[in-house]
Amino acid sequence: MKSSEPLTPVTAYTRRRSRAVRSLVLLVLFALVWTGFWLLGASAPQRFEDDVEHFKYGSIGSDNAERGLPYWIFTVLPEVFPEHLPPGGKGYEAFGLLVEPGRDRPVGFSKRRVFGIDLLGLNCALCHTSVVRDDPGTEPRLVVGMPANTVDLQGLFQFIFRCAGDGRFTEANLLAAIEGHVDLNFIERILYRIAIARFRETVLAQRDKLEYWNDIPAFGPGRVDTFGPYATLLFGMGVDGLIGTSDFPSLWNQNPRVGMELHWDGNNDSVEERNRSASIGAGNTPESMDEESLARLAEWIGDLPPPPLPAERVDRSKVDLGRTLFGKHCANCHAFDGERVGKVEPLANVGTDPHRTDAFTVELAKQMNTLGEGYPWKFTRFKTTDGYANQPLDGIWARAPYLHNGSVPTLWDLLLDPDERPKTFYRGDASYDWENVGFRSDRPKDEERRLFLFDTTLPGNGNGGHLYGVDLEPESKRALVEYMKTL
């Protein structure tokens, strides 16, 4: 056929139409792909150039579709349900969460878009970053790697439980609040409707599984029952009568801890398993673990130095004596080169509150060792012990209050006979008591929020035991405390 022959009108029309249809189909496909990509594609997990920023806000994989918290739902809860906040509280700061200026979320939360919705995930910094107010009236400073002394994790979760269980937790109310902050498009509105319903369902299911929290003494800030939620949420086990509440630990200097019996009770001697199990606690699943980020953080905390106590706060004249006393009375268990450091001290010796070590049962250890089935890192090292592991005391000043359950506010108090240690004291204060080495514990309210009255007479909160050094002369105790400021 010569190319000069014209098309018949019908052929010309149908070709034009085919071209138009093809263009339309391409356009629709493009739109679909774009929408699909936008909808289904997760944004890349958030990474920060700076290690500290990454630690505070970067993803470890917990911002996943299964367990991530929808950002906007989380964000509007305090304004929709202010009555569920602690009295006088505003926003998540009421639970001691740290909000840095210019940030859209507290420290310890990563953010990532999945299925068209921004999700929050918890990361290590939530429980391992805190603030110290050096002097009254000054702004508190942020210290990374430090136990989150102000963070009331249980209070935070119970707030969310109360919100989800409130009759006003409806799609309409939540959407209205969300749209006060951000314009949602048609698809986002649908997605949020789904997310709100799902959030309520998931949260209430979790609430029911954590009902045992109502039967044990409140955690208060700076503490958590680490393993109880694994038992009830992951393994469906009962935890009747078990109280595993203990202090958040510090994260620094992990390399020197390799090979030590880790966790308060020394139930695992693998740094890697300890890291991974903590990340599961933060919301990771075996599939969601962000290997690259976890490896980077593990490396970073491996040789992260403890924060130095300000030099001007140390009475150098007493340090030498203190060092000597430490060498004599403490180093065997608490110096990195000590013979017994990183080893479990039987309860019979240390005599501290038994609940935490008792709460980690044989059955739970067995269950923990089922995690990671099919992965090269599958847990194998969990075991039960009969005491508490001897901890190296690096950065001990920033790890107050003391003992595994945080039942003793200062180092000075720890050197007192248990009967003389404070029976009750306030936890969560960011102000520091440089003399006794610990956070202030004598006032019900600090500059920001109401504090938590810690009662050592409640089960799991006992402040007895660890009688080492209680018989020293006061001057010796002072010297020992001054020396320990330098650790």
Added chain:
Amino acid sequence: MEAVRSPNAERHEEDRDQIFQPLSFRSGLRVKNRLFRSSISGTFDEYNGHGTHARLNWEESFARGGIGAIISSFVPVTVRGRILPRYATIDDDDKIPFWREVGRRVHAHDCRFLLQLSHSGRQQDVGGVENLYRVARSSTSKKDYFHGILSQAMSRGEIGQIVQLFADGAERAQKAGLDGVELHGANGYLLTQFLSSGINDRVDEYGGGVEGRARFVLEIVRAIRKRVGSGFHLQMKINAVDHNSWLYPWEKAGNRLEETLKICTILEDDGAGVDAFHVSSGSTFPHPRNPPGDFPVGEAPLWYDVMLSSGVRTGLNQRIFKNRFLASLFRKFWLWRRGKVIEGINAEYARDIRNHVNVPVVCTGGFQHAHVIADVIRRGWCDGVTIARPLIANRDLPKILEQANGPEPSKECTYCNKCLLNDLENPLGCYELSRYDGATFEERYANMMRSVMSVFEPPAFGPKAESGPEPAAAEIAEKGRAR
């Protein structure tokens, strides 16, 4: 249709007398009974429009069966106005001898012959190679919504030319010794495209109100009268109601009865216009109301393919016809849009038109029983009926109606419309297998083929072909013309 008398053998004589009384028109045309063969085609002719012996056989077969008058097939006044190739045309004087022969053949049976002057406009099912690069002309540039046949609105100049082509065609019919002409102004063809308020979107003097839309047809009527005088029968086939939105509810409904009554008055032209009206309905062809009956979903995918290159929606239609589920949905829709009545579907419309006009009215729509036909004539709803498919099924239907109320039930036209679909590719005939004798499918099919192919008998060359009608019959024919 309401209140049709039920068949009653005792009253058949009465019915027969009603049907078999002659009908005279002011034009001088006199038809021996009230039965007309409605226009129905068949792709029997030469591609370029010359008639063939098959057409002669075809038309004669109806005359032989006793029909009073035959309205020809769709006869295009120009090749641009054809609906399918191989239909005889009246586009040139060289066609006159053929039509003269047609007249001679049917007159021999005392049957009148009216030539249907036609133009497809945009409803051009298969334009043929001559029209391959041409866009169909119409009142509108909107494409036909059923098949998507492309269309371009005619200029005034083109309108004038087409008016003359109709007049030429009428003059040729007269020269051929035929008994009259019918303008095909129904069922969606060019004249409907001007008349219908659902299709005509012109803003010039040929569109707008009833007068504007009827102007084109009135010009044709006057042009024909000018050529052939008042003594040559001229009748108008018209849609009583367009029902133009049958397929897509968003299409405009088209002409209502009141508009059609006004159009009829215009076309009577104070007594100088048309001599009769032929009432149909439905602004497309086919249309659920015309020919009223079934939609043969089994046949559609076999034969509709010939139309694939004709329109821009034919592909969609064929996909629907080929999909058994969609096709059955389409069929149900078709039946729903038709309604329950088949036989006499337009009778009440005819009544209203006949009450309004001053000329006789004939009516089409599934007629094949004496009691129905006699009833509508007796009531004065129409003066005669036109029949197509039941006559294809039974060429001797008039003779049957003389003796009985209708054909044997097993021989009745089933209104299956398989003939309609087969006409696209095959010789026109009755393709309803159930009507044929035989113990097996093969026997029935063989009988069906014999019946369908009988249109080619006798052949063009052979002993029988050379024998014309007997002199006695020819004499009767001459007398019957009563001119």
